[in-house]
Amino acid sequence: MPDIIILGPQADHPNLMDATRQIVTDGALCSITAGWQQREGEVQELQHHLDREVEDLHLYQRLDHALGLDPELADAHRTRQAGLRQRQRWYRRRLHHAMEAYLGLAAETGSSAALLAEQRSALNAIRALDRHHVRQIDAVHAVFNARWRPAHRPAMAEQRDAIVRRLDAAAAVLVAGGHVAALLSRLRLFGLESELREKRLIAWSAGAMALSERVVLFHDSPPQGPGHAEILDSGLGLLPRLLPLPHARERLRLHDPRRVALMARRFNPLQPVTLDAGSLIRVTGHKPVMAQGTARLTARGNLAGAPLA
Amino acid sequence: MSQLHPFLAAASAAPADAVDALIAAAEFPLIDNAGVTFVYRGAADAVRLRHWIYGLPTAESLEALGRHDLWFFRLDLPRGSRIEYKFEVVSGTNSHWIVDPLNDSVAEDPFGANSVCRAHGYTRPEWTLENPHARRGTIEQISIDSESLGASKEVHVYLPARFRRQRRYALLVAHDGSDYLRFSGLQQVLDNLIHRLEIPPMIVALSDPGERLVEYAANNNHARYIVKELYPALRQAFPLRDEPASRGLLGASFGAVAALHTAWRYPGFFNRLLLQSGSFAFTDIGTHNRGQIFDPVVDFVNRLRQQPGRPASKMFVSCGIYESLIYENRSLVPLLQSAGTEVRFEEARDGHNWENWRDRLRAGLSWLFPGPLWMVYE
Numbered sequence: 001m002p003d004i005i006i007l008g009p010q011a012d013h014p015n016l017m018d019a020t021r022q023i024v025t026d027g028a029l030c031s032i033t034a035g036w037q038q039r040e041g042e043v044q045e046l047q048h049h050l051d052r053e054v055e056d057l058h059l060y061q062r063l064d065h066a067l068g069l070d071p072e073l074a075d076a077h078r079t080r081q082a083g084l085r086q087r088q089r090w091y092r093r094r095l096h097h098a099m100e101a102y103l104g105l106a107a108e109t110g111s112s113a114a115l116l117a118e119q120r121s122a123l124n125a126i127r128a129l130d131r132h133h134v135r136q137i138d139a140v141h142a143v144f145n146a147r148w149r150p151a152h153r154p155a156m157a158e159q160r161d162a163i164v165r166r167l168d169a170a171a172a173v174l175v176a177g178g179h180v181a182a183l184l185s186r187l188r189l190f191g192l193e194s195e196l197r198e199k200r201l202i203a204w205s206a207g208a209m210a211l212s213e214r215v216v217l218f219h220d221s222p223p224q225g226p227g228h229a230e231i232l233d234s235g236l237g238l239l240p241r242l243l244p245l246p247h248a249r250e251r252l253r254l255h256d257p258r259r260v261a262l263m264a265r266r267f268n269p270l271q272p273v274t275l276d277a278g279s280l281i282r283v284t285g286h287k288p289v290m291a292q293g294t295a296r297l298t299a300r301g302n303l304a305g306a307p308l309a
Numbered sequence: 310m311s312q313l314h315p316f317l318a319a320a321s322a323a324p325a326d327a328v329d330a331l332i333a334a335a336e337f338p339l340i341d342n343a344g345v346t347f348v349y350r351g352a353a354d355a356v357r358l359r360h361w362i363y364g365l366p367t368a369e370s371l372e373a374l375g376r377h378d379l380w381f382f383r384l385d386l387p388r389g390s391r392i393e394y395k396f397e398v399v400s401g402t403n404s405h406w407i408v409d410p411l412n413d414s415v416a417e418d419p420f421g422a423n424s425v426c427r428a429h430g431y432t433r434p435e436w437t438l439e440n441p442h443a444r445r446g447t448i449e450q451i452s453i454d455s456e457s458l459g460a461s462k463e464v465h466v467y468l469p470a471r472f473r474r475q476r477r478y479a480l481l482v483a484h485d486g487s488d489y490l491r492f493s494g495l496q497q498v499l500d501n502l503i504h505r506l507e508i509p510p511m512i513v514a515l516s517d518p519g520e521r522l523v524e525y526a527a528n529n530n531h532a533r534y535i536v537k538e539l540y541p542a543l544r545q546a547f548p549l550r551d552e553p554a555s556r557g558l559l560g561a562s563f564g565a566v567a568a569l570h571t572a573w574r575y576p577g578f579f580n581r582l583l584l585q586s587g588s589f590a591f592t593d594i595g596t597h598n599r600g601q602i603f604d605p606v607v608d609f610v611n612r613l614r615q616q617p618g619r620p621a622s623k624m625f626v627s628c629g630i631y632e633s634l635i636y637e638n639r640s641l642v643p644l645l646q647s648a649g650t651e652v653r654f655e656e657a658r659d660g661h662n663w664e665n666w667r668d669r670l671r672a673g674l675s676w677l678f679p680g681p682l683w684m685v686y687e
Binding site: 009011012035037038039177178179180181182205206209217219222223224230246247 | 442471473476507672675681683684686687
């Protein structure tokens with residue numbers, strides 16, 4: 001499997017140029033900017049930074065176009081999305097209680113074996129709920145894909161063919177951040193997992209999340225609500241064991257050992273890794289071989305160096 | 310008298326030429342864990358603290374220190390408080406209200422400026438400060454010939470950064486929009502909250518009144534103007550989302566009355582209301598004593614209390630604890646909730662002023678219009 005590089009946010013201190021030079025010397029670059037939604041394809045800044053042409057694949061617009069030609073699929077897609085939102089609400093409702101139970105126990109003083117056992121049990125309840133949610137979401141996708149085979153329907157297949165032609169010609173693919181659900185659903189609907197598996201990839205922020213095994217949404221201090229991280233979906237699974245956390249310094253209380261440890265323990269065996277401006281992790285043969293400006297959240301509640309191979 | 314503040318103790322013992330240095334080294338007013346000591350320096354027959362804390366005497370006399378023309382007044386002030394004040398300086402038959410010459414911190418409003426006192430525990434929210442990373446929105450202007458108001462109206466419209474015509478946006482209509490811009494930093498707040506993904510990129514119409522105390526006093530013509538004239542004009546000019554949950558009204562003081570009254574007249578049209586320190590005067594019996602301009606307001610709120618209906622599905626109501634209107638605002642909340650409206654109420658240790666309203670915008674806007682914070686990682 002070709003190399004993958006994941007990066008942090010690119011808005012203020014981009015390191016995309018450095019990353020690109022590491023794995024692509026020449027050849028065409030194409031981009032996936034579906035996470036930018038209505039701004040998809042506005043790659044001028046990207047091209048300026050890279051000082052080379054970038055062809056965008058326009059997944060966001062292509063899906064809109066294809067669904068416009070295939071109202072039956074469009075209806076089914078809407079119904080599926082509504083079902084996913086509903087399941088997310090149910091999960092969130094249960095998660096809230098499970099998290100409050102765990103945090104309440106974690107705040108208790110003492111280190112008796114009985115208390116530690118209760119804390120472990122409360123954490124296991126969260127992990128079980130996470131697994132249950134992933135199974136439910138995976139099942140929704142499986143039923144939808146079996147029934148509709150979206151990438152094979154004529155309007156979608158036409159767009160998919162055009163996408164794949166461009167992917168075939170590209171030396172590497174840039175997967176930009178943005179709205180992670182919008183990005184992931186388009187990658188899925190066009191069935192691009194196997195094509196991307198064969199490409200050199202450079203992904204940042206939500207792009208890195210979409211390539212990982214689990215897409216985890218997180219913010220420790222949102223303006224509303226308690227800020228419990230939640231699983232959205234399975235990702236494409238191209239980044240085994242890594243759980244990318246873009247904007248970690250802004251979004252997470254990394255100085256709070258209890259929250260850091262919870263993140264690490266809850267999602268074990270995935271390794272939560274920070275992706276801030278300047279971060280870079282290079283993955284070769286499914287293993288992280290190089291890491292800059294990133295840290296791993298550990299079960300002891302601290303930040304450690306490079307992710308483990 | 311309680312123990313003299315160390316600054317005053319030092320000043321009272323110091324020679325005249327040392328007082329300037331003591332003043333230069335201090336920050337005024339003098340804040341400590343339990344409250345604040347106001348200090349004025351100058352020749353006068355009397356000096357009074359003028360503040361707008363409901364429940365305390367409106368004028369508090371400063372005590373002469375006895376030396377160096379120094380005057381002081383000690384006020385217990387709970388943590389987290391933020392108050393605005395002036396000094397009234399009396400010399401003979403002359404009396405002048407001035408901002409505190411020793412305090413650089415002032416808050417402006419349509420009537421001028423007041424000095425600002427921030428007790429321990431109050432910090433200006435960082436999302437109200439300029440963020441160089443936040444992209445700037447722009448302001449456009451549209452004109453509306455209003456039959457309802459019999460006037461031509463110029464309305465400024467905030468468009469978020471990266472505005473795209475092919476995208477549809479939520480709409481907020483802000484009463485006293487220009488004052489929100491000038492005195493509450495609304496544009497910077499919107500830029501920041503959008504940048505932080507805490508609210509979605511949205512369009513904000515900055516509506517200004519003609520004769521404010523008439524137009525905003527539960528005036529049917531105003532309500533008709535907002536719903537039947539302003540909204541259609543905005544919809545024609547800008548790509549707005551269609552559903553009522555993507556339409557909101559914002560207002561403070563009489564502007565909050567205008568917002569609530571508009572929603573009450575046209576229930577469900579604007580399904581999100583942000584009401585700040587609303588002048589929701591009412592009577593349970595007899596007449597009110599707030600002056601004639603409140604007659605239509607009291608009439609409206611009394612009717613609302615009898616038949617609240619469901620003006621909007623979600624309302625965020627805020628009020629300062631130090632305002633005379635706190636009772637009216639507290640009273641409104643259970644009334645609206647009992648009628649099926651989802652209401653959040655926030656109190657602050659602050660007064661009836663634009664910085665109080667600024668400081669509540671994040672909680673209100675992010676609850677009424679949640680942004681894509683959980684989904685977007687750029």
